[in-house]
Amino acid sequence: MPNASKLAGLFDPLTLAHGPALQNRIALAPLTNLQSHPDGTLSDDEFKWLTWRAKGGFALTMTCAAHVQRVGQGFPGQLGVFGDEHLPGLTRLAAKIKEYGSLAVVQLHHAGMRSPKELIGEAPHCPSDNEEFGARALSLAEIEQLRDDFIAAAVRSEQAGFQGVEIHGAHGYILAQFLSPEVNQRTDRYGGSLENRARIVHEVIDGIRAVTGAEFSLGLRLSPERFGLKLDEIVEVARGLLADGKIDYLDMSLWDYAKEPMDPEFQGRTLMSYFTDLPRGKVALGCAGKVMTPDDARLCLERGMDFVLLGRAAILHHDWPQQLARDPAFTPVKIPVSEAHLLAEGLGPSFVKYMASWKGFVEEPQTEPA
Numbered sequence: 069m070p071n072a073s074k075l076a077g078l079f080d081p082l083t084l085a086h087g088p089a090l091q092n093r094i095a096l097a098p099l100t101n102l103q104s105h106p107d108g109t110l111s112d113d114e115f116k117w118l119t120w121r122a123k124g125g126f127a128l129t130m131t132c133a134a135h136v137q138r139v140g141q142g143f144p145g146q147l148g149v150f151g152d153e154h155l156p157g158l159t160r161l162a163a164k165i166k167e168y169g170s171l172a173v174v175q176l177h178h179a180g181m182r183s184p185k186e187l188i189g190e191a192p193h194c195p196s197d198n199e200e201f202g203a204r205a206l207s208l209a210e211i212e213q214l215r216d217d218f219i220a221a222a223v224r225s226e227q228a229g230f231q232g233v234e235i236h237g238a239h240g241y242i243l244a245q246f247l248s249p250e251v252n253q254r255t256d257r258y259g260g261s262l263e264n265r266a267r268i269v270h271e272v273i274d275g276i277r278a279v280t281g282a283e284f285s286l287g288l289r290l291s292p293e294r295f296g297l298k299l300d301e302i303v304e305v306a307r308g309l310l311a312d313g314k315i316d317y318l319d320m321s322l323w324d325y326a327k328e329p330m331d332p333e334f335q336g337r338t339l340m341s342y343f344t345d346l347p348r349g350k351v352a353l354g355c356a357g358k359v360m361t362p363d364d365a366r367l368c369l370e371r372g373m374d375f376v377l378l379g380r381a382a383i384l385h386h387d388w389p390q391q392l393a394r395d396p397a398f399t400p401v402k403i404p405v406s407e408a409h410l411l412a413e414g415l416g417p418s419f420v421k422y423m424a425s426w427k428g429f430v431e432e433p434q435t436e437p438a
Contacts, residue, residue, distance in 0.1 A: 075396060076366040082127070082375055084316040085350045087231050087285040091169055093369060094389045095128035096121045097356045097377035098175040098234065098289070100143055101419040108135065108148020110157025113416025118161060120414035122170035124387030126378075129170040131161075133177030133236050136221040137214065139188045140242065142179030145418055149174055149221040155228055162229035171285070174225040175234045176218055180242030181251070195246050196253040211258055214242070215268055219275035222286075232285030235272055238321045240295030243269055247305065250296030262301050269305070273314050289319040292339060293330050300334070303342050310348040318343075319377060322357035325368050344372030361400055362392050383423065386413045404431045 082090040096118075103114040114132075122129040134149040135141045141148075148154045158174070165172035181194035181203035193210070194203035206214065222233045237243035245251045246268050252259050258267055269288070276286055288309065292302040309315055320343050328335045334342070340355060356377035359365055365376045381388055384401050391398045401409070407430060410420045424430040 075362065075392070076369045078362075078365055078369065078376075079393060082352060084285050084352060085313065086316050087283045088171055090127035090171055090375065092125070092127045092389060093375040094126055094365065094392075095354065095375055095377045096126040096130055096382050097379040098130045098132055098236070099379055099383070100132050100146075100422070101415070102143060102145035102422045103416050103418050104132075104145050104147045106144075107153065108138075108141075108146060108150070109154055110147065110161055111416070113418065114147065115157070115161055115164070116414050117416065117419060119164045119168070120386040121382055122165040122168040122172075124385070125389030125393065126170055126382065127375075127389070128173055129165045130173040130175050130234060130377075133175050133179075133241070134221070135177050135179070136217045137178055139190065139193060140178030140180070140183060141187055142177065142182055142184075142241065144187065149176065149224055150217065152224070155224065158225065158228035158230070162231075166229070166231070171232065172230045173232045173234055173285070173287070174221070174228075174230050175236050175289070176221050176225075177236040178214065178218070178242040180245045182241060193242070195242075195251060195258065198251065205254070208256060208258075211268060215271050215275060218272045219279060222276040222284075223279055226280050226284055231283070232287065232316070233276065234287035234289055234319060235269070235276075236289050237269055238289045238291035240291075243272075244291065244295055244297060247301070248296035249298065249301070262304060266305050266308075273309075277314055285316040286314070287317040287319055288315050289321055291321040291323070292342070294323075299329050299331055299339075299342065303346070306343055307346050310346050310351045310353070313349050313351060315351055317352040317354055317375070318348075320353070320355045322355050324358045325355050325364065326358070338371070340368070340371060340373070362396070362398060380429070383410070383415065384413065403429050405429070406431050 079092045134147040162172045181192045181198045181201040183192040192203040197205045225233050292299050329339045352374040354375040355373050359376045360381045368376045407420050
């Protein structure tokens with residue numbers, strides 16, 4: 069076993085209120101990878117990318133954001149969970165993830181106003197009309213359908229054999245658009261007060277809990293700033309969710325776990341600390357955001373997190389947890405890396421091409437001298 073003092077409990081199991089415990093405190097973050105088929109069905113490349121992480125020791129393996137409505141697609145090659153045509157691929161994926169002892173989780177997503185018109189074939193949907201994105205406001209009936217489609221996607225995920233879902237309420241996608249007082253200009257029960265703007269999030273949570281099994285875990289991802297969100301409001305939403313205990317874990321996407329808030333009013337302490345200070349009862353608290361090295365992960369736990377979610381670090385090493393378990397001095401590879409490195413780590417060509425668009429992540433191809 070690794071040196072416990074050096075790793076600050078990273079390899080301790082984490083019990084959830086519902087479903088299996090995590091075998092360690094290291095989870096795979098939900099990552100856009102552009103590898104699914106155009107109809108949202110699972111490809112062999114995406115199957116390989118995810119199952120290699122489960123095999124590599126991640127205690128929780130989460131899909132990319134999987135859209136719950138066809139019109140909620142946010143990017144090409146996105147995994148779908150909105151129709152029964154997705155069940156065969158999802159079933160195959162869940163079975164293999166679980167075979168490696170990793171918790172199999174689908175992230176439920178709708179891009180809202182951030183759905184490209186050219187991708188969905190119509191104006192994107194939003195809580196309110198939005199000129200910047202060319203989005204139209206949802207009717208009350210459409211909001212109720214959106215809620216029901218999140219719930220139906222959770223049922224479909226459970227039917228496929230997944231052990232839980234995470235609701236994507238972050239990064240300016242549709243649920244975050246409802247939470248934003250800047251974006252959400254509604255005057256009905258889904259707009260105005262924070263209670264009203266958060267209503268759909270609570271309805272989705274309650275709806276999923278009502279129709280899934282007692283051993284089905286439920287998480288929620290929130291981001292606390294950007295996209296018109298107010299830090300103090302997201303802290304209040306998180307406080308209520310941690311107190312009522314309806315979710316199993318809260319996944320805070322912080323952009324950088326060590327950063328201070330953008331809002332000058334709240335600076336002088338880390339963004340993370342606003343959430344680790346909250347009473348959490350039986351709800352586990354995790355974070356993502358530039359958790360690259362073992363020291364980063366250890367610091368997150370030392371500062372009050374229950375688990376960490378790795379994104380770019382998991383792209384660079386499919387077996388990051390296993391390497392650390394074998395060697396407490398494990399040092400991840402530095403970026404930029406070669407395309408060959410990423411292919412060897414289980415990324416398909418579409419994913420490698422996508423990562424090459426991230427500044428400084430992939431080595432520039434060598435050009436022959438003239």
